[in-house]
Amino acid sequence: MPTTRALLRSVPVALLVGVLCALTLVGISTLAESVQDAVWTTLPEAWDVMGPDGVPWWWTIAVLTVTGLLVGATVRWFPGHAGSDPITTGLVAPPLPVRALPGLAVALALGLAGGVSLGPENPIIALNVALAVWIMARPRAAIPGSPAAPVLLATAGTVGALFATPVAAVLILTETFAERGASAGRLFDRLFLPLVAAGAGSVTMLLIGAPSFAVDIAPYSDPQAWDLLSAPIVAVVAALLVALGAYLLPVLHHGLHRIPSPVVALGLGGFVLGLLGVLGGPETLFKGLTQMEELAQTADDRTWQGLALVAVVKIGALVVAAAAGFRGGRIFPAVFIGVALGLAATALFPAVPPAVAVGAGVLGAVIAADRDGWIALFMAAIVVGDPTIVPLLCLALAPLWLLARNLPEMIVAPPADGRPEFAALR
Structure with missing residues (x-):
């Protein structure tokens, strides 16, 4: 069980990780939005192909195809091959090498901008986890006695930033602790620093301007047995x-x-x-x-x-x-x-x-x-x-x-030999 002094010394690191996780998310999202606006609005208007209902059908096909080719080139030739295939991992995965991060960031931004039907959560968590591991490898930023701390803090900070609330991060980490059989002790002691990181990520996003997940529908004002x-x-x-x-x-x-x-x-x-x-x-x-x-x-x-x-x-x-x-x-x-x-x-x-x-x-x-x-x-x-x-x-x-619990999971087992997924990368 960590001492109060150890927890107190680690709070600044947790705050820093949470803020950096939010800034990384904002940076990649801003880049993707700029490219998206150029590809889906500015260029069609400049080339006079924008119609009253938006871009023509062939533009949609062309943009998605080019996006696929560019992401494929990133996976093929960038160092680290843009990280692991997200469909083979959960939200919390082993840290990537730092050399894989530029390719992962480029592939994520291209997919978000090009209209690919995926969210940013898995790649941005992987990116922030790798950065946190690299940062906390420095003696002044290390949290004593907690080798998993960078993964937990970065996951919590990123999830807090993604949803602009630390609650989602706590729920994910509670499930993670249960699955991995975390050591004995107070659960909140283990959640304390991740909660600080999640709070820092959430507040940072709220100050910058976090998107809302709520949709405009009628409130639930008249409950019925039906x-x-x-x-x-x-x-x-x-x-x-x-x-x-x-x-x-x-x-x-x-x-x-x-x-x-x-x-x-x-x-x-x-x-x-x-x-x-x-x-x-x-x-x-x-x-x-x-x-x-x-x-x-x-x-x-x-x-x-x-x-x-x-x-x-x-x-x-x-x-x-x-x-x-x-x-x-x-x-x-x-x-x-x-x-x-x-x-x-x-x-x-x-x-x-x-x-x-x-x-x-x-x-x-x-x-x-x-x-x-x-x-x-x-x-x-x-x-x-x-x-x-x-x-x-x-x-x-x-x-x-x-x-x-009896339905198939939307996940694919990674190659048994641990090699990259495409034959050209082996």
Whole structure:
């Protein structure tokens, strides 16, 4: 058990790690947004190809294909090959060598800017963990007696920055401690420094201007007994649809990674993502945070079939992007999928309140994509933005978890020999 003096001495390091994690996220996000604005707005307007409904269909296909080729070139030729394939790891993975970080940052920024249907969470956590390990290897920054401290602090700081609250970081690390059988002692002693880092990351993001995850839907003001049945039904349907993608993921991953060159494989993956973007519309591109807000605002003008199509296309885009080897995470697009399915459910059955349908949809989609009940519950609650929905979501989580623990995980086992995934890298 750490002493009070040891914890106090380590607080400045935890604060520094949390702030740096937020600044890294802001830097890469700002770069990606600048490139995105140039590619999707400035260039089409300058070349007079922008129409009243946005860019033409061929522009979407071209941009996604070029994005795939550029990410593939980064994976092929940058030192460290842009880190590990995110679909083979969880949120918390072993630290990468520092030489792999520039390629990882470039691949992440390209994917975010080009419209790839993945979030920033896995790569940005991997990047910050590697930086924290490098920083805390210096004697003045080390935390005595805690070799895992850099990983825990950077993970907490980054998750706190991603969601602008330390709560998500605590939930993830609690699950991590349980899975790894952490040593005896007070749980809060082990969470104390990560909580400081998460708080520092969250506050930094709030000061800079953190994006909101809440969507504009009617509050849950009139609970009905029917909600006890409709919530788990929507959650289970969402989980099963995402699980269909998880069934296909290993097959598609194996097929694409049999292609010798990552440039060709990721270019092909980008081309398919472009086709899916044309089919599903611009809402199905990118990580999904801004797009799910736009979807909620226009839901009244859409049919339930149209909303369901958007969700299915996004599932396909998530599976293709992950299988091809794009650097990104699964939580952000899973949240979008849950919102789209929830809106489709309430459009098909108006008796189901939007807050119930959307919250349950997010709960089911995230738990199927990430297999973490805490994060699924947390994301569902903040997307709805209404604390009165939490007890109902907890009840819906019970049957959902019994189902989800028997569904395939959206993860692929890494090569047994530990070699890079593409033949050209071996």
